[in-house]
Amino acid sequence: MDCADVLDALAAERALTGPEAAAHLAACSDCAGLARDAAGWTGELRRAAGPAPVDLVALQAGLSARLAGERGPLGWLRSRPAWQRALLLLAVAPVCPAVIALLKGFPLRADLPHHWLPRFVLEAGLLGLVLLTAVWTALRPVHRPALRPGAALAAVLLATLLAAGLALLPAAHSHGIDEPAGTCLVYGLQFGLPLAICALLLSRLVTWPVVALAGLAAGVLGDLVLHLLCPDPRPLHLLLGHASVVATWAGVVLLLGLLRQLRARPA
Amino acid sequence: MLALQLLARPRRIRAPRGAMDPIERTDEELMAAWVRGDEAACGLLVARYAPLLGGIFRRQVGVDEAGDLVQQTFLQLHRARLDFTPGARLRPWLLTIALNLAREHLRKQGRRRTGTLGDVDPEARDAPPAGRELEGREDAARVRAALRELPAAQREVIELHWFQGLPFAQVAERVGASVSAAKVRAHRGYGRLRELLERPRAEGVRAEDGHGLR
Numbered sequence: 001m002d003c004a005d006v007l008d009a010l011a012a013e014r015a016l017t018g019p020e021a022a023a024h025l026a027a028c029s030d031c032a033g034l035a036r037d038a039a040g041w042t043g044e045l046r047r048a049a050g051p052a053p054v055d056l057v058a059l060q061a062g063l064s065a066r067l068a069g070e071r072g073p074l075g076w077l078r079s080r081p082a083w084q085r086a087l088l089l090l091a092v093a094p095v096c097p098a099v100i101a102l103l104k105g106f107p108l109r110a111d112l113p114h115h116w117l118p119r120f121v122l123e124a125g126l127l128g129l130v131l132l133t134a135v136w137t138a139l140r141p142v143h144r145p146a147l148r149p150g151a152a153l154a155a156v157l158l159a160t161l162l163a164a165g166l167a168l169l170p171a172a173h174s175h176g177i178d179e180p181a182g183t184c185l186v187y188g189l190q191f192g193l194p195l196a197i198c199a200l201l202l203s204r205l206v207t208w209p210v211v212a213l214a215g216l217a218a219g220v221l222g223d224l225v226l227h228l229l230c231p232d233p234r235p236l237h238l239l240l241g242h243a244s245v246v247a248t249w250a251g252v253v254l255l256l257g258l259l260r261q262l263r264a265r266p267a
Numbered sequence: 268m269l270a271l272q273l274l275a276r277p278r279r280i281r282a283p284r285g286a287m288d289p290i291e292r293t294d295e296e297l298m299a300a301w302v303r304g305d306e307a308a309c310g311l312l313v314a315r316y317a318p319l320l321g322g323i324f325r326r327q328v329g330v331d332e333a334g335d336l337v338q339q340t341f342l343q344l345h346r347a348r349l350d351f352t353p354g355a356r357l358r359p360w361l362l363t364i365a366l367n368l369a370r371e372h373l374r375k376q377g378r379r380r381t382g383t384l385g386d387v388d389p390e391a392r393d394a395p396p397a398g399r400e401l402e403g404r405e406d407a408a409r410v411r412a413a414l415r416e417l418p419a420a421q422r423e424v425i426e427l428h429w430f431q432g433l434p435f436a437q438v439a440e441r442v443g444a445s446v447s448a449a450k451v452r453a454h455r456g457y458g459r460l461r462e463l464l465e466r467p468r469a470e471g472v473r474a475e476d477g478h479g480l481r
Contacts, residue, residue, distance in 0.1 A: 004435055004450040007457060011429050030458055041464040048410035049430050052321030052333060059317055059337060060310060066342045081349045141350050142343050143360040145443025146367040149374070204346045207371050260375075 006031040010042055078204050082141045085202045089135050092198045097191040097225040111231040114173040120227075123166055127224040130159050131217055138199050138213035149257070152209035156216050156250045163223050163246040167238035179232040184241030189248060191225045192218025196249075208260055212253040219249030294357040302348050312357075313341055320365050323426060326414050327369040336372060340365050362431060363441050366423050373419060413463035421456030424449050 001020040006028075009016050016025065016035050025032045069075065077085070100106070109115070134155070137147060199214035200206055222245035230242065292300075292308075294315070300308035317337050324333035343364045351360070414422050420442070427438040428449075439449040 003454050007428065007450075007453055008434070010457075011432070030454060034457055034461055037465070041461045044406045044410055044464050045429060045460070048326070048407040050322065050407075051318030052325050054317040054321045054334070054337065056314055056317060059334065060313055062334075063313065063338045063341050066338060067345055070342070070345060075346075079346050079349055141347055142367055143347055143350065143363050145363060145441065146370065148443075204343060205367070205371065208374070 003028060003031050006035065010034060010038055013042075013046075074201060077202060082136075082139050085139050086136050089139065089195065089198055089202060090132070093131070093135075093195050093221055094225075096194045097221075100187065100190060101225075101229065106229050109229060109231045111173065111176050111233065114175040115233070116172060119172060124224060124227055126162065126166070127220055127227060130162065131220045131224060134159070134213045134217035134220065135195075135199065138210050138217060139202060142205050146205075146207065147209040147213070149208055149212075152212040153254075153257075156212050156253060159216050159220060160243070160247050160250045163220070163243035164239060167243040168235050171235055172233045176233040177231040178234075179230055179237065179241070181237050181241030181244070184226050184230055184232075184237070185244050185248070188219075188222030188226050188242065188245030190222075192220075192222040192245070192249065195221050208253075208257050211256055215249040215253035216246075219246035222246070222249075295353075295355070298348070298351055298357050299353065302351060309341075309345070312344075316361055320361065322430070323362075323365050324369060326411050326426060326430065327366070327422060328372055329411070329415070332372060336365070336368050339368050343368065359437070359441060362427065362433075366426070366441065370419055370423070409464065413460055416463055417456050417459055420444075421452045421459070424452040425456045425460065428453055 001024045003024075006016060006021070006024065008014075009021075025035055070079070077088070080088070112120070137155075140147065196214045196218035199217060200211065203210045203214075223242050226242045226245065230237075232238075232241070292311070294312065297308040297312050297315075301312065320337045320340050321333050324336040328336060340361065344361065347360075347364075351357070414425065417425070423442050424438055427433045427441055428435065433441070435446050435449050435453070438453070439446040442449060444452070
């Protein structure tokens with residue numbers, strides 16, 4: 001018998017008798033405390049266990065009004081299965097970068113022949129994997145345990161570190177074309193914005209972790225697109241112009257989280 | 268124009284005629300019917316699960332917010348209905364949605380609800396009952412206040428293990444933790460809960476007056 005068996009027995013109103021129970025209660029002071037005079041506190045818990053009285057008419061009227069608000073195109077999109085919403089989001093992701101690249105006439109990396117292809121693919125693959133994970137987790141079905149804010153915060157910080165780490169690797173080659181880091185940063189932020197907005201619109205329950213993951217996805221998308229387009233491989237440029245996109249989005253979502261904390265009502 | 272007006276008109280869920288489900292259909296059959304567009308099935312599910320969800324939200328969040336959160340749970344279920352796969356069970360879905368909403372609600376409030384054991388239950392305040400019913404309501408209010416003094420992670424585990432009767436494996440699945448973590452949370456939570464509930468009721472009354480223990 002272990003502590004969980006004692007808790008199960010108390011919850012099921014089973015008597016804690018027998019040599020195994022006695023041995024465990026003798027060895028575990030916490031369980032002994034729970035079992036001692038258990039009738040009192042477990043009785044109170046049991047009396048509080050019943051269902052609550054509910055005004056069904058008012059409840060159904062309120063729910064009807066809420067369901068009526070779900071009848072537009074957005075409601076329809078939100079009610080699609082999680083995998084369909086994720087696919088939709090991934091389809092939306094390249095649209096904005098493609099439009100900007102076409103309008104501005106950005107070619108794919110001119111320095112690609114000088115680049116060691118496995119490294120190029122690996123870096124893009126890593127960023128793509130983070131993007132996919134962020135999108136899928138942001139649209140995580142609400143009937144599954146929600147992502148905790150601490151986990152979302154860790155994901156944002158790790159992604160920022162990953163982007164910075166990739167930027168600080170030794171330059172892939174010395175045949176690059178110098179580009180201003182500020183320009184890359186501005187374009188990188190624009191590339192991911194529609195993705196972040198769509199992720200929030202498609203989410204069924206917008207919580208801070210969802211906002212954080214949407215921002216993370218937007219930042220990583222911006223970094224990924226710059227990785228595919230920008231021909232400047234200098235580490236300093238990659239840090240200030242590319243990884244900074246992820247860091248900026250991370251800063252925005254952290255700021256939103258902080259504001260949310262400040263706006264919360266005091267206890 | 269007429270079509271737009273018809274589209275915009277709120278659809279009422281057809282409520283069941285009695286408190287009891289007239290047709291003995293399982294939750295999953297009702298859910299499948301709702302997915303197919305049968306709104307009466309939604310009404311039956313609401314009637315069947317609203318009291319249980321109301322009880323959860325009263326214990327997790329508070330009496331005042333329970334009704335709104337029950338509505339939100341069904342709204343989320345409506346949004347997620349196409350994710351419902353045949354063969355899945357509905358009750359675990361509802362429990363997880365309810366716990367997610369309760370957690371998010373408390374986070375939005377920026378606090379762990381710290382009711383004291385002497386908090387007055389709005390129900391008891393509104394319609395003072397007598398005798399055994401009064402004692403039952405006082406017990407319920409004390410338990411709710413004690414539960415709200417626990418950290419959310421412990422409170423959720425106790426909700427699922429004690430009040431919903433789930434084994435620890437399922438509790439762990441619902442809260443997204445390992446089985447051993449769920450057991451540890453439960454052990455600590457029950458220990459604290461026992462301490463809180465074993466305090467004499469008089470302490471709770473003093474707490475209400477501002478002189479007692481928290």
